[in-house]
Amino acid sequence: MEQLLAIMPLSEQQRSTVRNMGVNIVTADDIARKQVAPDDITIMYGWNAEISLPVLKAPHSHLKWIQTFSAGVDYLPLSEIAQHHIVVTNASGIHGPAIAQAILGYIFYFTRGLWTAEQRRPERFWEQSADDLLVADETSAIIFSTGHIAVETARLLHQMNVYVAGVNRTGHPADNFDETYAIDDYQKGLAKADIIINVMPGTPATTGFFNQQFFDQLDHKLLFINVGRGSSVVNDALLNALKQGRVKYAALDVVDPEPLPKDSPLWANDHILLTPHVSGVVDHLDTRLFPILYDNLKTFVSTGLVSRNQVDLSAGY
Template sequence: MAFFSFFATLKIQGGLAMKKIILATRNFRDTYVEQMEKDYQFIVYSKDQAIDWSQVEITIGWKPAWNEHLLTEKTNLKWVQAISAGVDTLPLKEFAKYDILLSNGSGIHAESITDHLLALLFMENRGIFQAIQQQRKQQWAPDTIPYAKLSDQEILIVGTGQIGQRLAKALTFFGVHPIGINTSGHEVAGFEKTFALSDLHACAKTADCIINILPLTEETTHLYDEAFFAQMKPSASFYNVGRGPSVDTAALTKALEKKQLAFAALDVFEEEPLPENNPLWHTENLLITPHISGHTPHFQKAFMDIFLANFQQFLTKQELVKNEINLDKGY
């Protein structure tokens, strides 16, 4: 262990011992930085700052500008801790090529995203969106506001990870029947039933609401296309808090216009920020939120709980204990 500590953190240059570097895209509270700086030099990236890239062994977050410095045959980079849950924008093939470990921030946003989805469900089922529109027009028309009860509804949750499980548990409390979709259809606690991703279209036929929480992979790109929306009940709704490119935006717009589904709520988009001229802004029965479902007031603590657990394991064994990503699968 003593040998590894010396090897991992020190380099002799001109007789001076140089600490290896943790390079981050953002700063953290002093109490967290102090824990890192016992073994490493912590640097917050700035494009104007001179960095000895040969000393960078860990990164917190990732910048495309780092590719040319850290993804080469001479790299000493060993571990990337992604800040978000999604890692689809990262150079996974290059990480695999250079044997770089990758972990993500999965679980940090589970509570916030669950709260966001519950808010959508209650506002939709109680006609709150229509009431807001009527208020703007100074209309009093209670008979025109549709409403439904949430209990006994079948809600299809596509993605049975930490967010999906937390949502399923919350929905069960309200008498909802949570049905899960994952890659293989394996059972997951909290769901009444689970099905494989290949059964998505069949499950869509009976669902009252379909919620996408999947990461973006080749398999999930444009998973929700024209053929999918054609399977939905006209009274059903669709929410996306996963990744924007999972939805064929043109197909969704067309489906809403044809009333193949009653309502949609999108928090993520194929192009972000959503351009002002995008037709989604003017699509009826669609709610747009600007990628805010995962915002959490206690982010640093939740993130550092993951990072520091991995950090201690990395120092002793060069392994990770939380949220390690399979680079071949992309999740």
């Protein structure tokens, strides 16, 4: 019988559904009370290093599959997981609408006078002005990624008649994008864009991608948005770009490190909108994630395989 360690809480109805599939549910308390040995766990629902690492590192671990509650998996010890031939599936798809809507919010903040109003609030300055006001269809965007989140973002931007380019590994076409570019040949698309959006996962290949060399290519861009990973942006390079006018504004939902230290210069720059890694937060995560677990459990119990959202451990997403 499969032993599922439920780090992510399961409702009574969900627990009943899982048990009816012939899967036993184990909690961290069961392991702490030594009612179940870490070696016996075969499936892990969620990840908590304090709980999960002893299971992974157990001398005779039987762990076969980890279902995460996030789309990004860079916080997992992927190389060790790969060495043990453990399958990882993620939550890709459930955070897409929330992040896409947050991206639109960042764009509106800087194009529809919200930023200007907040700058004037301390002086209680009231003046109607068209300065810095833009309509979305007057802009174009480039999104670094063409995954679930990027596709949903491009769909919403298209509804406002924004021209959207995408960047992926090979430049292959993707839904809702007007054009796509390969990651090593994106410069033509970048030159035409007013808004730059990063949705790339955290991998060795994306670490420090948005560095001084990248920002030196920019010429009076409107907005840089990062909802991917903080590790992809070199903070000093972004600050230099803002100071030099290469990009006018930045909206950062992810930073490196997190939490952002109180003495970070990112806090003091009023051309930066900071949100504390909340763009992907959704209500009722447990009910949104369970269908992915359920679909994968059905195939895993019968075949030992998973059917949805398997992560390429070598690529990191």
